[in-house]
């Protein structure tokens with residue numbers, strides 16, 4: 471979980487997981503672009519909208535536009551160096 475400016479990892483081993491760390495760094499970038507609080511408002515509204523559509527937590531969570539961007543690019547460790555601003559809009 472990433473809450474600017476911190477990344478919280480629940481296992482010591484996870485700190486060594488570069489893909490997970492990259493995923494959370496993508497969320498930090500998203501939060502900075504939206505000045506933190508609006509990120510969470512959009513995140514929750516997007517989640518609730520998807521939850522009403524699917525009635526499935528996992529599906530709703532994975533359809534949040536911020537999560538789609540993070541999951542689609544977490545394996546690319548150079549992603550944040552080449553990412554265009556507000557890239558999550560492509561997932562609308």
Ligand SMILES: [Zn+2]
Pocket residue numbers: 493497536537540
């Ligand atoms: Zn995420």
